[in-house]
Amino acid sequence: MEQITLFLLLIFMSVLAFSLGRNKAVSLSGQENNALHSRFPYYGLYAALWCGLPAIILMAVWMLGEAEISAWIVEAQLQALKPDLTADELKLRLTDVMALSSGGILSGEIDPVLVQISNDLVSFRNNSFYAMAVVAVSVAVAALAFALKKIKPEMRARTKVESVINVIMILSSTIAILTTIGIVLSLFFESLLFFNKVPFWEFLFGTHWSPQTALRADQVGASGSFGAIPLFAGTLLITFIAMLVAVPVGLFAAIYMSEYAGKRFRGLAKPMLEVLAGIPTVVYGFFAALTVAPFFRENGTMLGLDVSSESALAAGVVMGIMIIPFVSSLSDDVMNSVPQSLRDGSYGMGATKSETIRLVILPAALPGIVGAILLAMSRAIGETMIVVMAAGLAANLTANPLEAVTTVTVQIVTLLVGDQEFDSAKTLAAFALGLVLFFVTLTLNIIALRVVRKYREQYD
Known part of the structure; x- marks a missing residue:
């Protein structure tokens, strides 16, 4: 203080x-x-x-x-x-x-x-x-x-001031770059220690995840199994469900606000929609655990389905609601950046409003929309709290959304909670999972940038 x-x-x-x-x-x-x-x-x-x-x-x-x-x-x-x-x-x-x-x-x-x-x-x-x-x-x-x-x-006051500000900006960008390099190197070297204890291929392609290592030679039931396929499968399943919710809802909301809504309604609706992005994820987790998961379980029982109290479906749906603003807001901005002359030209050719949206505006805004979707996907892959509270901790290798699954981020948190020995395979596994997650999200961001740059239209 x-x-x-x-x-x-x-x-x-x-x-x-x-x-x-x-x-x-x-x-x-x-x-x-x-x-x-x-x-x-x-x-x-x-x-x-x-x-x-x-x-x-x-x-x-x-x-x-x-x-x-x-x-x-x-x-x-x-x-x-x-x-x-x-x-x-x-x-x-x-x-x-x-x-x-x-x-x-x-x-x-x-x-x-x-x-x-x-x-x-x-x-x-x-x-x-x-x-x-x-x-x-x-x-x-x-x-x-x-x-x-x-x-x-x-x-020459302006020259001196601008020189100092230029140095400050260079230092700031250097700090950002060095921080990124530090994060990558810390993950990489700790992951190397893990792969010295656990084979790389066993980690990437193993189908059983039980990171409990024995503290004593005579200890039973703690041999340790580090096959990460169940974690990758659970992450992809929940992300896929989230995108099924976020992409249609977010894209349709963006189309309506960009092309159909009046200025007054748009001025009210867009901020209210973007409020979803500001809600803490733990609140979404409570909503998923106390409202959405019981709703799916009760209605599934009425239909004769065996729905787990913690399921990938509940976590995916709530996560999809959370990332709707990423898709809708960015897509709306991209569609608004399409020149009005393209719309006027389409109307002049006799196209209707829906045909103009489908055949002119969406193709012109497609790179930005794809970038928004990939950004939302990266956000979904990195989410933790909703999965902890709604999907559970069980590393099940399943494609059934009604069963409990877990994700990479949840396991990272689980492995690093409490007193840990940082030279054990159990703790080092968190760094290996973090390295994989880093490269996955980095790959998605690179793909998004390349798509935007390759297919971006230049308008006068």
């Missing part, structure tokens, strides 16, 4: 610096023979960047360094006060001290030595924060004074 307060103070000082820099530029422009190179706001941005950026960078570096120094100090104190600790015990005590200093829960009984070290750590953090605040505010004030001194009529 204290760091947030300091950050907000620096933002306020940057806003104040913008006003001071702009006002100085205005005053300079009022003097004789002083033609400014840039517009007034650029001088304000120049002062604001000088005031806020160095101080915020200093604050971020200080906080990162403080975390490392805090861990080093605590570790040194632990080694001095408890020299008989092993490496694992030292890590555990270090975690306990950090938890005590933050008001967390300890792994065991409270040790007076740990309390003393945590109090010293809290005192160090408080002193460090006050020092950081003084230094950051001083740097902001000094940088503001320097920026105001540099503001002159001949200064």
Whole structure:
């Protein structure tokens, strides 16, 4: 909370610096023979960047360094006060001290030595924060004074500001790229450890999933079986049901709002439809488990069908309702982007409205519609909460939508819940499943981009 307060103070000082820099530029422009190179706001941005950026960078570096120094100090104190600790015990005590200093829960009984070290750590953090605040505010004030001194009529403020913004955008894109690479590498290397324990082909083409590994040599019923075909089949089954619901409903809704609905109705209906995308998935899960699944089970019993209390049908239908906005909103935008001249030309040839939609608008908007459908499919494949609450955890290899199934994402959550050993095949299986899921969704996104680029029409 204290760091947030300091950050907000620096933002306020940057806003104040913008006003001071702009006002100085205005005053300079009022003097004789002083033609400014840039517009007034650029001088304000120049002062604001000088005031806020160095101080915020200093604050971020200080906080990162403080975390490392805090861990080093605590570790040194632990080694001095408890020299008989092993490496694992030292890590555990270090975690306990950090938890005590933050008001967390300890792994065991409270040790007076740990309390003393945590109090010293809290005192160090408080002193460090006050020092950081003084230094950051001083740097902001000094940088503001320097920026105001540099503001002159001949200064190229726009060029300097745009250069800084360009660097910030490059850094942001680099961070996004490096984050993606980090995610892929973390999944890849952990998956390699898993495939050292379980054969690759057994994982991809095995038909039995029971990721229970034995902790002892004499333990029974925990040999471990990592055939992922039931998970892939369950994921595809639920996704297929969801797309059967979302694609027709979303596409017909998009056609109506784009071609038939009036502006007033469209202005009300489209936001209401898009609200479905903002509902938390856990709410959909409750709806599926408490309303949809009992409805299917009761009506299935009346028809003589054996419907499980947790079924792929219930999860797929509710998931389809959830992703309707992905199809309808994107398809509506694509169809609205089709030029009116194509419609007028079709009407001029004697085509009816429905024929124009079917033969002109939909073919012209087809790449965007396909992209929307593939995006919705990727969203359905990655869904977890609805499947957990409505489809269950049973890894059944079946094509019957009335039975309980599970998906890749549900098993990832199940494998990583609770205390786990990260060198066991059971835990590492989650990374292998995550790697497969990553490549599936990446492939769908690439296909969507290629379809849009290949078949996109260019209109004047």
